[in-house]
Amino acid sequence: MTVNASVEALALRPSGAPSTTYDAATLAVLAAMEEAAEKHLDAIRPHNTKRGYANDWALWQEFHGWLAQRTGQALPLTAVTKGTLVGFVVWLDTIKIAAPNSIDRRITGVTVTARGLGVEVPKAATVAARQALKPMKNDPERMARGRGKAAAVTxxxxxxxxxxxxxxxxxxxxxxxxxxxxxxxxxxxxxxxxxxxxxxxxxxxxxxxxxxxxxxxxxxxxxxxxxxxxxxxxxxxxxxxxxxxxxxxxxxxxxxxxxxxxxxxxxxxxxxxxxxxxxxxxxxxxxxxxxxxxxxxxxxxxxxxxxxxxxxxxxxxxxxxxxxxxxxxxxxxxxxxxxxxxxx
CATH class of the missing domain: 1.10.443.10 (Intergrase catalytic core)
Known part of the structure; x- marks a missing residue:
């Protein structure tokens, strides 16, 4: 992370956070600590979790491909916004017939992966995605998806x-x-x-x-x-x-x-x-x-x-x-x- 990137990150601090001005040397240390923290968290993250996040991101890529076919415009994968994240939830529900709990995990996987790539994911985007998910979790038929053993084909x-x-x-x-x-x-x-x-x-x-x-x-x-x-x-x-x-x-x-x-x-x-x-x-x-x-x-x-x-x-x-x-x-x-x- 560069010093300029650190300045930009501070400029995007949550509303209500204290305003602090740091000199270049302090910003450099803070940036190094951020990078070290990311590496440490990645190192201790379980293998299954990493694999799950990779699958979530693959689905995010597939969603973007599906969206591009219908809109004629390919959006960058880093466009994790309120609109795209809510659209992702609806796509998982209606096209992939995914269970609500699975969709919830996909939201987390996409946002964590995006942040790991340096993308600033707005809190409003994740809040809106889970608002869209809430009625799905109240639907017994949707919640039943993926439960029980698979039907054996004849x-x-x-x-x-x-x-x-x-x-x-x-x-x-x-x-x-x-x-x-x-x-x-x-x-x-x-x-x-x-x-x-x-x-x-x-x-x-x-x-x-x-x-x-x-x-x-x-x-x-x-x-x-x-x-x-x-x-x-x-x-x-x-x-x-x-x-x-x-x-x-x-x-x-x-x-x-x-x-x-x-x-x-x-x-x-x-x-x-x-x-x-x-x-x-x-x-x-x-x-x-x-x-x-x-x-x-x-x-x-x-x-x-x-x-x-x-x-x-x-x-x-x-x-x-x-x-x-x-x-x-x-x-x-x-x-x-x-x-x-x-x-x-």
Missing amino acids: PEQLRQMNAAVTDGLTGLRDRALWLMAFGIAGRSAEVAELRADTITHVSQGLEVHVPAVKGRPPRDVVVHYGKNPDTCPVRAWLTWRAAAGITTGPAFLPITVHGRLGDRALSPEAVREIIARSAERAGVAVRLTGHSMRAGFITTSRKAGKREEKIREQSGHAENSPAFWGYIREADKWTDAASEDIGL
Whole structure:
């Protein structure tokens, strides 16, 4: 921070703060203390918090892209104002269907990141954003978003989603994405990290390397050809790969409104959005999330009689995972039920 920047910061002191004039040497020391404080706070900030702030800022960038498409004017990311921050809240609520508590955390993440970049975020902006959020927190339906375990997708729902897929490159990508997520029992973050050059086509189907994410170990899985061409992950992947001309790099890429491919991998949030949007377009009765493909694979595979250890190999669950055994219990619920054929 320069001396001039320090002077400007003092000029922007909160209303009612005492007016103090410092000489250049004092300002230099104060500036150095500010910089040291920022470094210290960053050093002690938990890794998960930093990762969360990075995700918040990625969403802020996505919001600005969405806004630019509609206004024809790209605003700088540093424009954290009352208008943009309230717009961000409304966008998260209506476009991303985010839970109010999640939106609250996003507000914090964006403002903290912006301040770390030297942006002066007006207090009026954060106050207005949380005023816009307040009625959302009083809405039971909104507050219920994201609660409970994800609905497990069924093969019938996958066929329903396939029937509603859009034409063009985006439709090919979306179908390949959610069928691949199902086929590898993948988390959204894992699907986002898949690479085209580590998905190998063999006679039986695909050999897929699922990379390590969030400290979880990598795994290698196989995805067989499906009997139904409309919901076969192998055919869907090969069709998308050929249409997009992908041989290396990220397996799934963003696509502009003009049909041009981006060069960076989709984010986990984008993966979740594609799955949710595809299900909603198809009129699927339950709300599907990114985790629905993973849950759906486990329950579907179990109902088909697959062994627990083989399912765990595909999903990467630990042997004693409560989540895994919860899926197995759900799948086995009607198998040899205690109330079946007992003379009633």
